[in-house]
Amino acid sequence: MEGATDTTDYFQQCKYIHEVELLNMKLQMRILETHLETKDRLLRNLEDIIDEQEARIANMEDFIQGRSPGYVARNQILKGISVLSLDFGALSEENLRLKAALAQHQKAARMAQLLETDEDYESDFTSCEERSRISTQSSTSNNEKPPYPLMARSIIDDGQLKKLKRVAEELKSEKDELRQLALDTKEAFTICMAELRLMLESKTADFFRVLVERYKAEMEKRRQLHNQLVEINGNIRVFFRIRPMLEAVGEQAIKMDEMDDWAIDVLQPGGKKTSHGADRVLTTTLTQKEIFEEVSPVITSCIDGYNVCIFAYGATGCGKTYTMEGPIEDPGINQRAIIQLFQVANEKQGDTKYSIQLSMVEIYNEKIRDLLNSSLSTVNIRMGEDGRLALPGSTSITVTSAEHVSQVLESGRANKAIACTQANASSSRSHVVVRVAVNGVNSITGESTTGHLNLVDLAGSERVSQTNATGQVLKEAQAINKSLSELGNVVLALRQNQKHIPFRNCQLTRMLEDSLNGDSKTLVIVHLSPESRHVTESTSSIAFAEKISKVATSKLRREGIRKSARKEAPPSPRK
Ligand SMILES: Nc1ncnc2c1ncn2[C@@H]1O[C@H](COP(=O)(O)OP(=O)(O)OP(=O)(O)O)[C@@H](O)[C@H]1O
Structure with missing residues (x-):
């Protein structure tokens, strides 16, 4: 168990x-x-x-x-x-x-x-x-x-890190390549641009040169045509002189046209720009000497017996007296003209003996006063037996040298100041006429020639309506207006070869009848103030210039001027 x-x-x-x-x-x-x-x-x-x-x-x-x-x-x-x-x-x-x-x-x-x-x-x-x-x-x-x-x-x-590193390196090298490519492209672009600029510059220069040549040819043609025209129309020329700006402030309303030596541009009060032509534009930069050189060819024709009139036209303060008299240290046309006549007469002295007489008068309220006489006696106009107008009783001094000319002009200037005081008028209220007679007598033939040079500093052209004038001043202004208007009518009639020339309507045109008529040469220098605040007066002066510049068109057609101008136009520059 x-x-x-x-x-x-x-x-x-x-x-x-x-x-x-x-x-x-x-x-x-x-x-x-x-x-x-x-x-x-x-x-x-x-x-x-x-x-x-x-x-x-x-x-x-x-x-x-x-x-x-x-x-x-x-x-x-x-x-x-x-x-x-x-x-x-x-x-x-x-x-x-x-x-x-x-x-x-x-x-x-x-x-x-x-x-x-x-x-x-x-x-x-x-x-x-x-x-x-x-x-x-x-x-x-x-x-x-x-x-x-x-x-x-x-x-x-x-090996991922290695892989990533490799990729990063590849990317870096690609980036470097790209950067290099960008640099190369930039360099190539710069070179290309420089070449293009050079090419353009040279082409532009060529084009510009051809244009300038063409422009000069056109200008020359225009000048020739113009002279032809002036001769046809009685040798009357109209110049513009633009005074320099006297005030630093304000806008310059009047300038020479940059593309045309014969025209000015005006900026009107509303902002509109207008262009106006003349026989010549004397710009602000020209000196007194250069201004004189522009007008001297007309003056010397006096020696050959021609009558010459030079008028300084314009509103008060635009430089008329400066042009004609000028400051003592830098004289104007009057003194330079008479001295030049002396020189030319001396050069021509031979069989013909020349003498030069000088008188100086003022027309104030339609009265003529002798400025070479300290009593300022009044002078009348008479027709002489030789058919020439004379100023009996006026002082006529035979000048003998350049210094003498200066002296005589200076005494006339001094008397003008007294006249201004007596008449209670400023210088621009009267017309001042320096009259030079050049007599030439040929000792062999006995023939004699007389040429007259009239140098006229006109009264200011400002309008009565703008000056609020009354009494004596109004009377002066009316007299000035009338005489300037009559002068315009006479010059226009002469330029258009009209049958009737209205010389007799005022003392100024009466006195200058024999110098304006016939084979005479006339130059009107229209003075303009460039300042915008004077643009109305300047526009009015320009209107006067345009009025006296008018030419009968039928005459132009007869002379076939336009046709010939077209025929000889130079070829267009090739692009
Ligand atoms: N080209 C110029 N250069 C320098 N100054 C000038 C010029 N023109 C005119 N002036 C000056 O302008 C002022 C007015 O000129 P000026 O007396 O000649 O005018 P004006 O038109 O004769 O006037 P008025 O009709 O009142 O006599 C002066 O002080 C003058 O010295």
Whole structure:
């Protein structure tokens, strides 16, 4: 019986052992499954981290230093393993041995697991302080390897970092190539532009040269035609002289046309720009000497017996007296003209002996006063026996030298000042006429010629309506207006070769009848103030200039001027 009991015990013991072993095997299986599952999760995490790494190549160093969110996942996994361990502790209390055995197996299995695969976990679990310590050491010592976490090492092992580096290098070299290409393109573009500019400049210069030549040819043609026209129309020329700006402030409303020496541009008060032509425009930059050179050809024809009239027309203050008299140190046309007549007469002196007489009168309120006589006697106009107009009783001085001319003109100027005071008039309220007679007598034939040069500084042309004039001033203004208007009518009639010339309507035209009629040469210099505040007066002066410049068109057609102008136009420049 006892033997049977022992056998039963033994059998029972074996059964228990088998059951424990079976349980143990099952546990091992479960542990392995858990381990595999853990590994799978770990691998998935690793894949996620690798993906993240690819997207964050620039932050690789940060990742290597262990700041990746992958750690959080791994910590959770490890936590799970610990929970599993605790589960083992909750096994049935009824079999402590089994529990101990199980615990031992579990411990052994866990140890085996850790030893087998997770050596690296050790480093993963290294404390932050430890890691930073090692990291600091690694940065100072090149020999020690940094404690790369498992995932980083796996990436390095996989060659992904190398791959990424290679890609980065390729990208860098492509970028360098692109940069070089951009530099080459820029250089090529600069060279191309420089060549293009040179080509354009040379083409433009050629084109411009041809245009200038054509322009000059046109100008020359125009000048010739104009002279032809002036001769046809009785040698009457109209010039504009623009006075320089006297005030620094204000806009310049009148300028010479940049493209045309014979025209001016006027900026009207409303902002409109108008253009006006004349026989010549004397710009602000011309000196007194240069102005005289422009008019001197007309003056010297006096020596040959021609009558010449030069009028300075314009509103008060626009420079008429400056042009005719000028300052003592820089004299105007009057003095220069008479001195030139002297010089030319001296040069021509031979069989013909020349003498030059000078008189100077003023027409104020239709009365003529002798400015070379200090008593300022009034002078009348008479028709002489030779059919010439004379001013009997007026002083006529034969001038003998340039100095003498200056002296005589100066005394006339002084008397003019007295006249202004006596008549209570400013200089612009009267017309001042310097009359020069050039007599030539041929000692052999006895023939004589007389040419008259009339240099007229007209009264200011401003309108009565704009001056609010009354009484004496109104009377003066009316007389001035009338005489200027009559002068305009006479010049226009002469220019248009009208049958009746209205000389007799005022003292000024009466006095100058013999000088304006016939083969005479007349020049009207219309003076213009450039300042915009004088633009109304200037426009009125321009209107006067345009009125006296009018030419009968039927006459032009008869002369065939337009036809010839068209025929000889130079060729267009080639593009
Ligand atoms: N071309 C010029 N260059 C420099 N100053 C000038 C010029 N023309 C005129 N002036 C100056 O302008 C002012 C007026 O000129 P000026 O007396 O000759 O005008 P005006 O038309 O004769 O006037 P008025 O009709 O009142 O006699 C003067 O001070 C003169 O010196």
